[in-house]
Amino acid sequence: MTRQALKYWYLVHKWTSLVCTLFLLLLCLTGLPLIFHEEIEAIFDSHPAPKALPVDAPAIDYDKVIAGALAARPDEVVRFVGLEPDDAYGAVFTGKTLIPPPLDGHVHLFDKRSGELFAPEPPETDFMDVVLRLHTDLFIGLPGYLLLGTMGLLLVASLVSGVVVYTPFMRKLEFATVRTGRSRRLQWLDLHNVLGMVTLVWVMVVGVTGVINTLALPIVGLWQNGQLAEMTAPYKNAPPLKTLASLHGALETARAAAPELEPVFVAFPGTLFSSQHHYAVFMRGKTPVSSKLLKPALIDAQTGQLTDMRDMPLYVRALLISQPLHFGDYGRLPLKIVWAVLDMIAIVVLGSGVYLWWGRRRLVPGAEPAVEQGTRA
Amino acid sequence: MRRGLWMIFRWPLLIGLLATLGLLSALLGDGLYDVVSWLALGMPLIIVGAVRVWRQKRLRHQAPEAQRVPL
Secondary structure (H helix, E strand, O other): OOHHHHHHHHHHHHHHHHHHHHHHHHHHHHHHHHHOHHHHHHHHOOOOOOOOOOOOOOOOOHHHHHHHHHHHOOOOEEEEEEOOOOOOEEEEEEEOOOOOOOOOOEEEEEEOOOOOEOOOEOOOOOHHHHHHHHHHOOOOOHHHHHHHHHHHHHHHHHHHHHHHHHHHHOOOOOOOOEOOOOOHHHHHHHHHHHHHHHHHHHHHHHHHHHHHHHOHHHHHHHHHHHHHHHHHHHHOOOOOOOOOOOHHHHHHHHHHHOOOOEEEEEEOOOOOOOOOOEEEEEEEOOOOOHHHOOEEEEEEOOOOOEEEEOOOOHHHHHHHHHHHHHHOOOOHHHHHHHHHHHHHHHHHHHHHHHHHHHHHHHHOOOOOOOOOOOOOO | OOOOHHHHHHHHHHHHHHHHHHHHHHHHOOOHHHHHHHHHHHHHHHHHHHHHHHHHHHHHHHOOOOOOEOO
């Protein structure tokens, strides 16, 4: 590579990094507690541990659960029911309208085996919610998502250019050499290089899957206007529903239609994740890969019949698969710990990058920086 | 000696391949697959860190004025 080309690569590395560094520091710092959000939430969870039940305890009636939730909040309607298979508790989500603003309404937790309901709670904003919003949308919704997504793209450019400018440094150095005793700057340069290289693939994967996650809202919108609209098209001109068929029956129908899957959540008719006339029962598999994917079964909310069930399109599956790869929550606690260590190393790489840039600015004030002389070791 | 691309990138390449294996393994299976993920992603960090500490210690003993500490 010519000296000139290298200089351009260096400029790409410098500017892409400089623009996104502050945001990435924020993402790394907020991401650290988010890796362990399940563990942290379990500590502060005020709900009692589920009671032991005999194995032959009767299956609960979900219609009674719904009726109980509505009795507790008579002025609200049911929007969603969460049935996360890994949790002992399910949740009924109610709101004043079917499509309320984000923080309007109540959550009614219930024991999935006894059917016992807890008192409804307004969605609270605790510390972890604040951290999550800082990590995802900076409290400004879609523009925040897209801004952070752009920062993720800059990170990818910074990583690629970083590998290119790494090459000339290492012409005379063994991998992972850290030259101590010459100058603090040289030592940090070597550390920046080795730590950047050791975490490269992980940072790249977490970065790219993070960018895909920032597109969650447009992706869901695309699905609603695409596959979901197609699946519910025959009902386009159907008269509005007068009464709702049994949720319990709808769940039974969905389970019978796909016995290898289990329901994760149900969107009630009229919500954004269903049509005006269907229960949308979102199912997932039990194998490591299929448990990351969702398959919606649409149940006619008048007759209780299954009307359609399809695999989600590729772009939704890409989003669903990219989520565990970003969160690190798919290999139990030790994987989360590895995730946290890699995250902290990434913070060191970011910090040392700023230090190197700042130090050089002070060394040659106002001068156009030449490519670092790494070969003269 | 001017090192070629292979010499420069053989270790980063190995670590990168291990990381790829580690990222995918727990996604594709449970149990042993999870353990493979922990090791493939975690071991390079531990090894690079440990070898660095070890070399530094040894060099401090043998040659206090050493200017370069490989690894």
